Amino acid sequence: MAKSKAAAVELKNVIKHFGEVQAVKGVDLTIDAGSFVTLLGPSGCGKTTILRMIAGLEHPTRGEIWINGRRIDDIPIHKRNLGLVFQNYALFPHKTIFDNVAFGLRYRDVPKAEIRKRVAEALEIVQLPGVEKRFPAQLSGGQQQRIALARAVVIEPDVLLLDEPLSALDANLREGMRVELKRIQRELGITTIFVTHDQAEALALSDKVVVMSNGKKEQEGAPDKVYNQPASRFVAEFLGNANLLPGRIESNGVKLQDGTLLPLRDAKGLPVGTEIDVVLRAERILLARQHPPEADALVVPGKVRALDYQGVAARYFVEALGTTLQVINPIDDLPFPEGAEVLLRIRAQDCVALGRA
Amino acid sequence: MRTWSLIRLFTLLVYLFMFTPIAIVVILSFNDAQFGGFPIEGFSLRWFYALAENDAIVRAFRTSLLLGLLAAIIATTLGILASLALMRYSVPATNFFNTLLISPVLIPETVLAVGLLLFMRWLDQPRSIVLLLAGHVLIALPFVVLVVQARLVGIRKVYEDAARSLGANPIQAFFQVTFPLLMPAVFAGLLFAFTISFDNITATLFWRPAGVETVPTQIFGMLRHSISPEINALGTVMIVITVGLPLLAGAIARAFARRRT
Numbered sequence: 287m288a289k290s291k292a293a294a295v296e297l298k299n300v301i302k303h304f305g306e307v308q309a310v311k312g313v314d315l316t317i318d319a320g321s322f323v324t325l326l327g328p329s330g331c332g333k334t335t336i337l338r339m340i341a342g343l344e345h346p347t348r349g350e351i352w353i354n355g356r357r358i359d360d361i362p363i364h365k366r367n368l369g370l371v372f373q374n375y376a377l378f379p380h381k382t383i384f385d386n387v388a389f390g391l392r393y394r395d396v397p398k399a400e401i402r403k404r405v406a407e408a409l410e411i412v413q414l415p416g417v418e419k420r421f422p423a424q425l426s427g428g429q430q431q432r433i434a435l436a437r438a439v440v441i442e443p444d445v446l447l448l449d450e451p452l453s454a455l456d457a458n459l460r461e462g463m464r465v466e467l468k469r470i471q472r473e474l475g476i477t478t479i480f481v482t483h484d485q486a487e488a489l490a491l492s493d494k495v496v497v498m499s500n501g502k503k504e505q506e507g508a509p510d511k512v513y514n515q516p517a518s519r520f521v522a523e524f525l526g527n528a529n530l531l532p533g534r535i536e537s538n539g540v541k542l543q544d545g546t547l548l549p550l551r552d553a554k555g556l557p558v559g560t561e562i563d564v565v566l567r568a569e570r571i572l573l574a575r576q577h578p579p580e581a582d583a584l585v586v587p588g589k590v591r592a593l594d595y596q597g598v599a600a601r602y603f604v605e606a607l608g609t610t611l612q613v614i615n616p617i618d619d620l621p622f623p624e625g626a627e628v629l630l631r632i633r634a635q636d637c638v639a640l641g642r643a
Numbered sequence: 644m645r646t647w648s649l650i651r652l653f654t655l656l657v658y659l660f661m662f663t664p665i666a667i668v669v670i671l672s673f674n675d676a677q678f679g680g681f682p683i684e685g686f687s688l689r690w691f692y693a694l695a696e697n698d699a700i701v702r703a704f705r706t707s708l709l710l711g712l713l714a715a716i717i718a719t720t721l722g723i724l725a726s727l728a729l730m731r732y733s734v735p736a737t738n739f740f741n742t743l744l745i746s747p748v749l750i751p752e753t754v755l756a757v758g759l760l761l762f763m764r765w766l767d768q769p770r771s772i773v774l775l776l777a778g779h780v781l782i783a784l785p786f787v788v789l790v791v792q793a794r795l796v797g798i799r800k801v802y803e804d805a806a807r808s809l810g811a812n813p814i815q816a817f818f819q820v821t822f823p824l825l826m827p828a829v830f831a832g833l834l835f836a837f838t839i840s841f842d843n844i845t846a847t848l849f850w851r852p853a854g855v856e857t858v859p860t861q862i863f864g865m866l867r868h869s870i871s872p873e874i875n876a877l878g879t880v881m882i883v884i885t886v887g888l889p890l891l892a893g894a895i896a897r898a899f900a901r902r903r904t
């Protein structure tokens with residue numbers, strides 16, 4: 287069962303130094319065939335470097351890279367059969383759209399008639415049919431990025447590598463492209479590695495998210511797993527808005543510093559007495575004037591210190607549990623005003639224990 | 644207000660000072676008179692015909708054209724290769740080599756000329772047309788390097804990366820992507836190099852083998868005897884070539900650019 291999905295890409299303890307800078311500090315990675323994997327992390331954490339090593343644009347200082355059961359570290363880029371899409375499209379400005387998309391096919395002994403057919407199909411897939419004769423400068427940014435995608439997938443690459451392909455686009459265009467990208471990837475069933483610093487993109491697109499920081503893998507897993515069960519303080523703070531509450535494990539929950547006993551479902555095998563942090567997502571705390579009684583939940587009083595109105599929701603800063611908590615709640619009628627006395631409902635299932643390293 | 648009119652007057656004087664001699668040469672080259680000076684006695688192309696029939700001048704012209712073309716091609720090729728090496732590959736001491744390439748502009752031409760002669764003497768080589776060509780390449784190279792590097796900075800390496808990822812080997816990637824994008828600089832480099840070679844005189848006087856004349860050295864030689872109206876005609880031809888070529892190239896480049904936007 288577990289073996290049915292072959293690993294398309296495998297990194298084994300890959301290390302990359304640029305002089306003194308250690309850009310990648312020993313990364314292992316397994317990417318299933320046909321899956322969409324995102325490398326997510328702040329700027330400078332080594333995402334691009336990993337992608338460039340897989341592409342063959344950089345050579346690992348140490349470690350191995352395997353694609354479809356073949357070690358490729360020493361195979362030059364042009365023999366790797368990978369599709370690359372860059373942040374700034376990198377369409378050849380002096381070539382027509384047709385020649386841009388056909389570029390890779392010309393090095394693959396594809397007959398002329400078939401090149402024409404496959405270019406037309408690729409343009410169809412990215413929903414830009416009929417632009418063959420235009421030059422890149424005559425297209426908008428979003429259109430250029432679609433062409434770049436068409437150029438990369440038309441060669442039927444073993445792996446599609448995308449480095450922040452959406453970040454040069456306007457915010458509203460970006461969301462459209464995101465949906466589009468996912469559709470194309472599903473349609474072609476192509477193994478895809480996507481690099482971004484944007485958590486919303488990562489969570490929306492991926493089968494698997496690999497969170498990175500400082501040249502290392504922090505956590506990997508399905509988007510909801512990584513989001514709901516952060517394995518480290520870094521992941522908890524990087525994804526979404528989380529409250530981290532220090533406390534000590536007791537037999538029936540976590541004793542916070544102000545003495546409150548917080549219910550906890552899963553202590554992750556940590557023994558009683560261990561000092562931990564509890565991760566509590568801002569949108570999992572419910573604010574109300576009163577709450578119906580509920581099992582496995584704690585209701586504590588609090589006071590709204592400030593709020594950040596966001597239209598569909600509001601972000602509150604609420605004084606409670608001896609600290610200030612971030613709470614994001616949808617707005618029903620009117621948001622709670624500043625200074626409002628409220629009750630916070632915290633459920634056991636939403637409290638995630640985080641051991642301290 | 645006063646200062647502005649003064650500045651205008653000054654500007655006008657400077658331009659007059661710069662362009663009057665050139666205008667006079669051009670005007671006089673169409674003068675029918677027997678001697679190369681004023682007054683104008685009537686419009687005529689006779690001095691241009693005389694040019695075409697003067698064997699020495701035609702020979703000098705051929706020499707200059709050939710020398711200019713070869714120097715342009717060699718200097719541009721070397722300039723592109725050197726710029727690529729310095730900017731696309733991590734060469735140690737990049738700055739040092741860059742300065743070295745540019746240095747012929749900074750060194751007085753006479754010193755450069757004597758230096759190359761001494762070097763040839765040391766190698767036991769006679770003055771030859773090859774030496775002259777090498778010298779012209781040396782003088783033109785810095786300009787080519789400057790123009791090509793300026794353009795290469797603007798051609799992001801990501802284009803080459805994209806071409807490579809699609810299956811082009813490094814040489815194919817260069818000719819498919821980098822070179823076409825570099826074309827304006829190649830063009831400009833060729834023109835610069837040709838123009839520099841075509842009207843160089845100082846160093847050429849040092850380097851040319853006996854009996855070989857380029858257009859400038861030919862004019863220089865003729866001036867020693869008399870100021871013949873033929874010289875005015877020759878001057879006009881040179882102006883047309885050195886001014887007309889870049890203008891033409893600019894027009895071609897603009898036409899290309901229009902097609903793409």
Ligand SMILES: Nc1ncnc2c1ncn2[C@@H]1O[C@H](COP(=O)(O)OP(=O)(O)O)[C@@H](O)[C@H]1O
Nearest residue numbers: 304307308309328329330331332333334335336
């Ligand atoms: N060619 C290079 N030379 C030197 N340092 C580099 C080079 N490329 C990347 N780095 C360094 O490696 C680290 C990781 O960079 P990168 O992989 O681009 O990060 P990310 O894509 O996650 O923003 C950074 O500190 C960056 O400065």
Ligand SMILES: [Mg+2]
Nearest residue numbers: 330333334335
């Ligand atoms: Mg990056």
